[in-house]
Amino acid sequence: MPEADDWARAEATPSGAEITRIRRLIQRVSEDNATLTEPTAPRSREPSPPSGRCGTTS
Known part of the structure; x- marks a missing residue:
């Protein structure tokens, strides 16, 4: 089904x-x-925990 592949792409x-x-x-x-102050910068660069909402739409 090449037409399905084209549509999906x-x-x-x-x-x-x-x-x-x-x-x-x-x-x-x-x-x-870049404008964050030093006390807040390291925390902001840590990975966020997964929210469980990736790829969902409402």
């Missing part, structure tokens, strides 16, 4: 607009992270 691939939004978000987080 098209649906799974993020749009250019989605990629741009994620890049902007990463840039904002990186800039905010």
Whole structure:
């Protein structure tokens, strides 16, 4: 079923607009992270515990 493969690939691939939004978000987080003071910086760089919500939509 090549047509199913093409459909799935098209649906799974993020749009250019989605990629741009994620890049902007990463840039904002990186800039905010650079402004943290030393007492808060190490804590913020520790991995967060899993929330159990990865991949879910509401």
